Amino acid sequence: MSTPAADPLGARPDDPLSRERSHLASSRSALRAMREDVESLDIKDVTANWVNAEVLSRQIDDRIKALADLSDTPLFFGRLNYLHAPGAEQAEGASKGPARSASGKGGGRRAGEQFYIGRRHVHDADGDPMVIDWRAPVSQPFYRASKKDPLDVSLRRRFGYTGGDLTAYEDEHLMDPAEAAATSKLLQQEIERPRVGPMRDIVATIQPEQDEIVRSGLGGTVCVQGGPGTGKTAVGLHRVAYLLYAHRERLARTGTLVIGPNKSFLHYIEQVLPALGELTVRQGTVDDLVAHVEVRGTDEAPAAVIKGDARMAEVLRRAIYSHVTIPTEPVMVVRGSRRWRVPAYELEAIVRELLDRDIRYGAAREALPQRIAHVVLVQMERSGEAPDDRVQDAVARNAAVKAAVKAMWPPVEPAKLVLRLLSDADFLAAHAEGILDEDEQKTILWAKAVRSVKAAKWSAPDAVLIDEATDLVQRTHSLGHVVLDEAQDLSPMQYRAVGRRCTTGSATVLGDLAQGTTPWATRSWDEALAHLGKSDGVIEELTAGFRVPTDVITYASRLLPHIAPGLTPVASVRENPGFFDLRSVADTAEVVAACEELLRNEGSTGLIAADARIPALAEALTSAGIGYIDPGEETTVETRLTLVPASLAKGLEYDYVVLDEPQAVVDGEPDERTGLRRLYVALTRAVSGLIVTHAAPLPSQLA
Numbered sequence: 001m002s003t004p005a006a007d008p009l010g011a012r013p014d015d016p017l018s019r020e021r022s023h024l025a026s027s028r029s030a031l032r033a034m035r036e037d038v039e040s041l042d043i044k045d046v047t048a049n050w051v052n053a054e055v056l057s058r059q060i061d062d063r064i065k066a067l068a069d070l071s072d073t074p075l076f077f078g079r080l081n082y083l084h085a086p087g088a089e090q091a092e093g094a095s096k097g098p099a100r101s102a103s104g105k106g107g108g109r110r111a112g113e114q115f116y117i118g119r120r121h122v123h124d125a126d127g128d129p130m131v132i133d134w135r136a137p138v139s140q141p142f143y144r145a146s147k148k149d150p151l152d153v154s155l156r157r158r159f160g161y162t163g164g165d166l167t168a169y170e171d172e173h174l175m176d177p178a179e180a181a182a183t184s185k186l187l188q189q190e191i192e193r194p195r196v197g198p199m200r201d202i203v204a205t206i207q208p209e210q211d212e213i214v215r216s217g218l219g220g221t222v223c224v225q226g227g228p229g230t231g232k233t234a235v236g237l238h239r240v241a242y243l244l245y246a247h248r249e250r251l252a253r254t255g256t257l258v259i260g261p262n263k264s265f266l267h268y269i270e271q272v273l274p275a276l277g278e279l280t281v282r283q284g285t286v287d288d289l290v291a292h293v294e295v296r297g298t299d300e301a302p303a304a305v306i307k308g309d310a311r312m313a314e315v316l317r318r319a320i321y322s323h324v325t326i327p328t329e330p331v332m333v334v335r336g337s338r339r340w341r342v343p344a345y346e347l348e349a350i351v352r353e354l355l356d357r358d359i360r361y362g363a364a365r366e367a368l369p370q371r372i373a374h375v376v377l378v379q380m381e382r383s384g385e386a387p388d389d390r391v392q393d394a395v396a397r398n399a400a401v402k403a404a405v406k407a408m409w410p411p412v413e414p415a416k417l418v419l420r421l422l423s424d425a426d427f428l429a430a431h432a433e434g435i436l437d438e439d440e441q442k443t444i445l446w447a448k449a450v451r452s453v454k455a456a457k458w459s460a461p462d463a464v465l466i467d468e469a470t471d472l473v474q475r476t477h478s479l480g481h482v483v484l485d486e487a488q489d490l491s492p493m494q495y496r497a498v499g500r501r502c503t504t505g506s507a508t509v510l511g512d513l514a515q516g517t518t519p520w521a522t523r524s525w526d527e528a529l530a531h532l533g534k535s536d537g538v539i540e541e542l543t544a545g546f547r548v549p550t551d552v553i554t555y556a557s558r559l560l561p562h563i564a565p566g567l568t569p570v571a572s573v574r575e576n577p578g579f580f581d582l583r584s585v586a587d588t589a590e591v592v593a594a595c596e597e598l599l600r601n602e603g604s605t606g607l608i609a610a611d612a613r614i615p616a617l618a619e620a621l622t623s624a625g626i627g628y629i630d631p632g633e634e635t636t637v638e639t640r641l642t643l644v645p646a647s648l649a650k651g652l653e654y655d656y657v658v659l660d661e662p663q664a665v666v667d668g669e670p671d672e673r674t675g676l677r678r679l680y681v682a683l684t685r686a687v688s689g690l691i692v693t694h695a696a697p698l699p700s701q702l703a
C-alpha cells in the first residue's frame with residue numbers, strides 16, 4: 001500500500017495520491033453543485049395544485065438528503081482502469097454517455113477508460129460521471145475481477161481514508177503476471193476497524209462470493225447459509241440496495257421489507273440502508289407483520305411447536321370452509337309483480353364451482369350474490385324481458401339473495417375462528433381429525449374457554465395462526481422483495497406468513513442452522529424454502545468469517561458436531577489473531593474486573609450472560625460504578641459497555657466480549673442442544689477479543 005506523506009492541498013500533479021485527492025475535491029464540488037441545482041428548483045410554476053406541489057417538494061427534499069456529502073463517508077473508495085471502453089450494455093444507466101475517461105471526454109470506444117467507484121453517482125456540469133454508483137454494471141469488476149479473470153480491468157485501486165481524508169491507495173495490476181497476489185491491507189484494516197455505534201455498510205470491501213449474492217436477479221429467491229460473521233446480514237442489506245438501484249420503479253411500486261429477529265437487532269442495522277442512500281425500505285419483525293391482535297400471552301414450547309407446524313394451515317383451511325353449507329332450499333326473488341325462483345340444485349352448482357376455484361373465501365363470498373343474480377337474469381331473458389346490468393346489481397342486493405348468501409357462505413372473522421379452534425375441543429377435533437392426534441389437540445387447547453377476541457391472552461404463535469386465517473379469507477398484499485434475516489428461528493407457519501408477503505416477489509433468506517435456538521428451528525433450508533413457497537430458491541453458502549478471530553472461532557466450532565453436524569466451520573479471514581482467554585473466577589467481582597480490563601481498549605465491549613444472571617451482573621456493574629447500556633442502545637464515548645442477555649445476542653457484535661458462565665447459558669434453554677446453540681451464538685460475537693469467565697465447570701462439549 002502506498003502512503004506517501006502527501007500535501008493535503010493536492011499541489012503535486014506528479015504524485016498519484018495528490019491527483020486522486022484533487023479528483024476527490026472536484027467530485028465534492030460537483031456533488032455540491034448537483035445539490036445546489038436541486039435546492040434552487042422553483043416548483044411554483046410547474047405544479048398545478050397543492051397536492052402535486054407537496055409530493056414534488058417531498059421528492060426534492062429526499063433528493064437533497066440523498067445528495068448530502070457526509071464528511072465521514074468517502075465519496076469514492078475505488079478506481080478501475082479498463083483496457084477498453086466498456087460496451088454500452090455496461091455503461092451506467094445504459095442511456096447515458098460513457099464515464100469521464102483518462103483520455104478525455106466524448107463518445108466512441110476508447111482505450112484506457114477509468115472510473116471512480118463510490119456510494120452514489122456524481123457528475124460534472126456537462127453531465128459526465130465523476131463517480132460511478134457501486135451498483136452500476138461498470139462497477140461490478142471492482143468486486144469480481146481477479147488475476148484469473150481480469151474482466152478487462154488493468155488496474156484496480158482501493159483508497160484508504162483517515163477521517164474524511166484520502167490518505168492511501170493500494171493497486172492491483174490484474175494483467176501483470178509478475179505481480180504477486182497479496183491480500184488487501186485495506187480490507188484487513190476495514191474488518192479490524194473498531195465497532196462503535198450501529199452496523200455500517202461494506203460497499204468498499206464486498207467480497208466476490210458476497211457480490212454474487214448481492215447482485216443476483218430480482219426474479220429469484222436466494223437462501224444464504226453462513227456461519228457467524230460471514231456477512232449474511234451485510235449481504236442481505238446490500239442486496240436490497242442493489243435491487244432498488246437496478247429495479248427502482250418496480251420496487252417503488254411494490255415495496256421492500258427487511259425482517260429481523262427483534263427490535264434491538266433492527267435498531268443495530270437500521271443505519272446501513274440510509275447510508276447507502278436508500279430511505280424507503282421498511283424494517284420489522286415477523287411479529288410486526290402479523291399484529292392482528294394484541295399479544296399478551298406465551299405458549300409452553302410443546303404448544304408453540306404444534307401451533308407453528310405447517311399442518312395447522314390445513315386445520316385452519318378446513319375450519320374456515322366448514323362454514324360453507326350446500327343449499328337445500330331454493331331462493332325466491334320478488335321483483336314487482338313477478339317472482340323468480342333459483343332452485344337448490346343450481347345454487348349448489350354455483351357453490352361447488354366457487355369451492356373448486358383457487359380464490360379466497362372472502363372473494364368467493366363476494367362473487368356469490370352476482371352469480372345468483374345472473375341465474376335470475378337468464379330466467380328473465382328467457383321469459384322475454386331485457387334486463388341490463390343494473391337489474392343484475394339490484395337482484396344481487398335483494399334481501400332474499402343476501403339472506404341465502406349468509407346461510408350458504410357466512411362471513412368469517414379470522415380471530416374469532418382461531419379463538420373457537422383453541423377453546424372448543426369439539427370444533428378443533430372436527431377439523432383436526434387425521435391431521436393432529438388427540439394429544440396434540442389437547443396440547444394446543446386453552447385450559448379455559450375464552451369469550452371474546454379482546455379478552456383472549458393471545459400468544460405470538462396464535463397471531464401467526466390468525467394471519468394464516470386472514471389470508472384464507474382475503475389475499476395478503478405481496479411486496480416486491482423481502483429480506484429475512486436470522487431465518488433459522490422461524491416456524492413453518494412463520495415462513496408461510498413471510499412467504500405470502502412475497503408471493504409475486506422474491507426473497508433473500510439469511511441464516512445459520514447452527515444458530516437455531518427455537519424449539520421449531522429450521523432443520524434444512526429446502527424445507528424452509530418450501531414453507532416459504534419458494535422451492536425454486538437457490539441455496540448459497542458463505543464460509544469466510546469477517547468478525548470472529550481464528551482462535552475464538554476454532555474454540556466455538558468445537559460445538560458444531562453437537563449442534564449442527566455436517567456444517568462447514570467458519571474460516572476467519574482476519575489476520576489479527578485477536579485474543580482469547582478462559583478464566584476460572586470466584587465471583588461476579590472478577591467478571592466485572594474482566595470488563596474493566598477490556599474497556600481499556602478502543603471500541604465496544606459486551607458482557608454476555610445467561611438471561612437469569614443479568615440482574616446480578618447489573619447490580620455488580622452498578623456497584624463498581626461502571627455504566628452500561630442495553631442491546632440496541634447506541635454506545636457513547638462514556639458508555640461503551642453493553643450488558644447483553646444471551647437471548648438477545650443474536651446478530652450483534654462487539655469489539656471485545658466477556659462471556660459469563662457458559663454452563664448457565666446452556667442451562668437457560670429447555671434442552672441441551674438448544675443451550676449449546678445459544679452458547680455458540682454467544683461465543684461468536686467478538687471481533688477482537690473474548691474472555692470466558694466461569695465458576696462452574698465448562699460444558700463438556702467445549703473440552
Ligand SMILES: Nc1ncnc2c1ncn2[C@@H]1O[C@H](COP(=O)(O)OP(=O)(O)OP(=O)(O)O)[C@@H](O)[C@H]1O
Nearest residue numbers: 202205206207228229230231232233234546547651
Ligand atoms: N466484505 C466485508 N468487508 C468488511 N467487513 C465485512 C465484510 N463482510 C462482513 N463484514 C463484517 O463482518 C461482520 C459480520 O457481518 P454480519 O453481521 O453481516 O454477519 P452474519 O453472517 O450476519 O453474522 P451472524 O450469523 O452472527 O448474525 C460485520 O461487522 C460486517 O460489517
